[in-house]
Amino acid sequence: MMTSLVLTVIGPDKPGLVEMLAQTIANNSGNWLESGMSRLAGKFAGILITEVPEKHAEQLINALSALESQGLKVTVERSDSPENNSLTQHFTLELVGHDKPGIVRDISSVLAKHHVNVERLTTELVSGSMSAELLFKAEAELLASTDLDLDELQTSIENIANDLMVDIVFNK
Numbered sequence: 001m002m003t004s005l006v007l008t009v010i011g012p013d014k015p016g017l018v019e020m021l022a023q024t025i026a027n028n029s030g031n032w033l034e035s036g037m038s039r040l041a042g043k044f045a046g047i048l049i050t051e052v053p054e055k056h057a058e059q060l061i062n063a064l065s066a067l068e069s070q071g072l073k074v075t076v077e078r079s080d081s082p083e084n085n086s087l088t089q090h091f092t093l094e095l096v097g098h099d100k101p102g103i104v105r106d107i108s109s110v111l112a113k114h115h116v117n118v119e120r121l122t123t124e125l126v127s128g129s130m131s132a133e134l135l136f137k138a139e140a141e142l143l144a145s146t147d148l149d150l151d152e153l154q155t156s157i158e159n160i161a162n163d164l165m166v167d168i169v170f171n172k
Helices: 017-027 054-070 103-113 150-164
Strands: 002-012 031-040 043-053 073-079 088-098 117-127 134-145 166-171
Touching: 002 017, 002 054, 017 031, 017 043, 017 054, 043 054, 054 073, 088 103, 088 150, 103 117, 103 134, 103 150, 150 166
Parallel strands: none
Antiparallel strands: 002 043, 002 073, 031 043, 088 134, 088 166, 117 134
């Protein structure tokens, strides 16, 4: 039987961290499945899913914990239950606007009220093409039950987009 482990990793950014993590997983019978990692504020941070035979799971968890002595803190969560996506719909949301506090809070509040799950969220600050002002950009992959009225959700999001002064593209 295979066990899925969800890992979060963080440490001071330096060359070789991904290799060290990948080597530890491979040396302990694990298989690297999915990940998202990046450098943020001088730190290397990421999340990944690895699969390992149940009989090697504790050995891998201990080896990952030992990486902290080399500067990489790894948190491990077991995920033994398979995902059930048969009654769900996927869609995306793209947002661009002048940076200001509260954008993510307000958009995520509307999503939560409609029972929408955020599967993936990517945000960044970029320089505006016509000015030196910073623009906040976000892309979200979303998941909801098939009985959610996407038109109603889009209307709710568009209602707050004007208050936030952001442009939103909703892809069903």
